[in-house]
Each structure stands twice: as C-alpha cells, then as structure tokens.
Amino acid sequence: MMNWTKRPEGSNWGDFGADDELGRLNLIGPEQVRAGLATVTEGRTLCLSLPLDLPGGNLLNPRRHPPRLSPTELDGAQYVNFPLANLDPALRDVISDDRVILYTQYSTQWDSLAHVGAMFDVDDNGVPEKVYYNGHRADRDVLAPAKTGGSSRAERLGVETMATHGMQGRAVLVDLAKVFGTNRRVIDRDDLMHALDATGADIRPGDFMMLRTGFAERIVEMNGAPDVEALDRTGAVLDGHDLALLQWITDSGIAAICADNYAVENPDPPLGATLKLPLHHHCLFKLGLPLAELWYLADLAKALDALGRCDFLLTAPPLRLPGALGSPVTPIATI
Known part of the structure; x- marks a missing residue:
C-alpha cells in the first residue's frame, strides 16, 4: 500500500516500490559498480573531503558549528x-x-532524503502537510524531539539506508571552474550542457555527477576564517528555478549530485518564489536523489585532466548512523 494518495507532479514516488527509501540510488547496481571499476587504470586514490573542521566558525550557517x-x-x-x-x-x-x-552537515557531507521535505496535499484532501520523499510523513517517519523525548530521528529515510546500499559506482567530474572560471555564476541547463560538451563529460544513468566550482578551494585558502562576502562571489551554483535543468536531471538518470560548494544550488530565490531551495525540492523530495556538499575536488580535477578523462570510481558511504538526517563523509576517488 502506498504512503500517499497523490504524488507530486514530476516525481517518481512509487516507481521503486510503495515503501522505498532509496530513490534514485536504486539505479546504482552491479552494472554501475563494474562501470566504476572499469575506469581504474592507475590504482591511485584521492581523498575528496575537506578537513571536517572547515569551513571554520558558523558564518556560513549559524545553526552548524565545527566539531x-x-x-x-x-x-x-x-x-x-x-x-x-x-x-x-x-x-x-x-x-x-x-x-x-559533531554537526552532521557542517563540512563535507551527504544530505539524507529526510533532509528536505515540503508542505504537500499527499492525501488529496485539500490539506497540505509536512511530507518527505515517497510520502514518508513528519511526526511518524521523521521525528522531532517532541515525539522522542528530546532527540531527532529519521525512522525512515535516514542516512543508514544510503550507507547499507554502499554508495559506490561510476562518477563523472564536470569541471565548471575550468569552463566558467571560479567567480559566482548561476548555471542553467544550457550552461551545464556547454560544460559537458567542453569537458567531454559523459553522463550515464546511475552515475554520480560531480561538480567542481572552486568554492571548497577558497574555503581551504581561508584556513578556518571564512570571508562570507568573498565566498558569495565564488563558484558556480545550479539554478533550481530553471525548469529545463530540473527536467534534464530527471531525464539523465543520474543517481546523485556531489558539489564542492555550499548548497549545490543558488540559495537566493527570486521575488515571489514559493521555494527557497527548488533543486533540493526536486532532487530530495520528488526524485529521492541525494545531494552532497563541500567536497574537495581540486586534486581530482588535476589528476583527471592529466589523464584526459572525467570518469572514475567513487566510494562514498555516509556514516551508518541510524536515524541521522545527514552525515559527514570521506569520499575516495580511485583512478
């Protein structure tokens, strides 16, 4: 039996089963793992994590603090x-x-599918309620302290579902910094298609799409004392209000998006917008497509550029921490 009567337009709710908690991660199977292994020619590994005490302080997000x-x-x-x-x-x-x-989403991180939901009339009765991917409900499946006696807990959609799935497969680096430079730029579908063509990035269903913008590199240079105004001018961000871009994400079959910036998308909505984070809404809420932030991709970009390719094997499980809404991660690229 489905968790919902009505699903959001453009969502894949129910496509992977009535009670699915993995979303597009279901597309990562043995074939995608073998495809990732097939890219390994050098036997070289690179760490894609920032030191977990960066960015430093809590200016990027006042709710999150260093470990x-x-x-x-x-x-x-x-x-x-x-x-x-x-x-x-x-x-x-x-x-x-x-x-x-440890604040689970302070530094290099995964969002769980319980990280962002929406007010939606999931029962088709005219009453919007707080709901997450595939109709999982607030206060039943994602619990606030009032329901647990003091803690938060995702009974469904927690990061442990991602951890047990493995989070390993073929990944493709799209080097936006190489194509557009490292100044702030809001990337729409046409920009992304240009970057794919310019870099030769071949995106396939089940892939992890990696976005390098130069943001994490500036974080490292700031050495624990982030200059927020400078960072606001740094690095590309996806335009979550570009419907063509959202449709491409749907059609591409990618399993996850991993970026070196904060939020992946432009966090400044236009006047009159009903969603602050429309890319999160589309990916986490509608598609069950995880997002990752603040990964360090500079060394990987240099190594792949020297090899004249964009694909590699990614191994990036979150912590197997039951009930967590997000998780630190130490991603490893094998080339």
Whole structure:
C-alpha cells in the first residue's frame, strides 16, 4: 500500500516500490559498480573531503558549528595520555580515547532524503502537510524531539539506508571552474550542457555527477576564517528555478549530485518564489536523489585532466548512523 494518495507532479514516488527509501540510488547496481571499476587504470586514490573542521566558525550557517573533541571520562579521570598504572601499578599501557560533538552537515557531507521535505496535499484532501520523499510523513517517519523525548530521528529515510546500499559506482567530474572560471555564476541547463560538451563529460544513468566550482578551494585558502562576502562571489551554483535543468536531471538518470560548494544550488530565490531551495525540492523530495556538499575536488580535477578523462570510481558511504538526517563523509576517488 502506498504512503500517499497523490504524488507530486514530476516525481517518481512509487516507481521503486510503495515503501522505498532509496530513490534514485536504486539505479546504482552491479552494472554501475563494474562501470566504476572499469575506469581504474592507475590504482591511485584521492581523498575528496575537506578537513571536517572547515569551513571554520558558523558564518556560513549559524545553526552548524565545527566539531569539538574531548576526552572520554571514567570516575573523574580523562582518558588522554592516561597511564593504566594509575589503576594497576603493574600495567605499562597509556590510553588516549575521545568523543566528539559533531554537526552532521557542517563540512563535507551527504544530505539524507529526510533532509528536505515540503508542505504537500499527499492525501488529496485539500490539506497540505509536512511530507518527505515517497510520502514518508513528519511526526511518524521523521521525528522531532517532541515525539522522542528530546532527540531527532529519521525512522525512515535516514542516512543508514544510503550507507547499507554502499554508495559506490561510476562518477563523472564536470569541471565548471575550468569552463566558467571560479567567480559566482548561476548555471542553467544550457550552461551545464556547454560544460559537458567542453569537458567531454559523459553522463550515464546511475552515475554520480560531480561538480567542481572552486568554492571548497577558497574555503581551504581561508584556513578556518571564512570571508562570507568573498565566498558569495565564488563558484558556480545550479539554478533550481530553471525548469529545463530540473527536467534534464530527471531525464539523465543520474543517481546523485556531489558539489564542492555550499548548497549545490543558488540559495537566493527570486521575488515571489514559493521555494527557497527548488533543486533540493526536486532532487530530495520528488526524485529521492541525494545531494552532497563541500567536497574537495581540486586534486581530482588535476589528476583527471592529466589523464584526459572525467570518469572514475567513487566510494562514498555516509556514516551508518541510524536515524541521522545527514552525515559527514570521506569520499575516495580511485583512478
């Protein structure tokens, strides 16, 4: 039985099953993994993550803060450089053990499909309600603290579904910075098609589409002290209000979009817009197509350019953290 009576226009709700939680990730199967493996010629790996304490501070998003490490504790003792001789004079071990307060979408990250939903009349009764991909409901499937006694939790659509699926396959780098430079530019469908042609990027169904804009490189240069005004002038962002671009995303069959910028799309809606994040709405809410932000792609771009190609094997599972709405990730490219 479906979770919905009416699905949004242009969505794929129900196409992968009545209770599906993977969306377009269903398109990543053995064939796509083998296609990714087939790109490996050098046996070289590259880390695509920023240090997780970047961008630094909370100016990019006042709700998100850098990770904070501290020692684990037992009986008042802090376990960093802790000699077990304190417990038993015969022991020579020294123990260091820590914990972290970590905002799951502060730095290099995956959005889960529970990250962005919409007010939608899913029961076709004239009453819009808070709902997520494939009709999963707020307060039943995505729980706020009032429902759990103090925590948040995605009972459905959490990042662990992505983790267990594997998140590995063929990826294609679209180097927007190489084509358009690193100044801010809002990319519509025509721009994207030009970039694909200019770089020779061959996008296939089930691929991870990677977008390099130069934004993460500026973050690294700022060394933990981001200049928000400068960053607002840096890097391409997709135009989520371009219906032709959204239709291309639907038709392309891509499984996910991974970008080196913040938000992937232009976060400044035009006057009169009813959605602040229309690309998130289209991808996460309608298609079940995950988005990833703040990946570091400079070294990968240089390596692929030297090889004269754009495709590679991507391995990028999120944390298998049940109920999480997003996750840090340490993506690895193998070329």
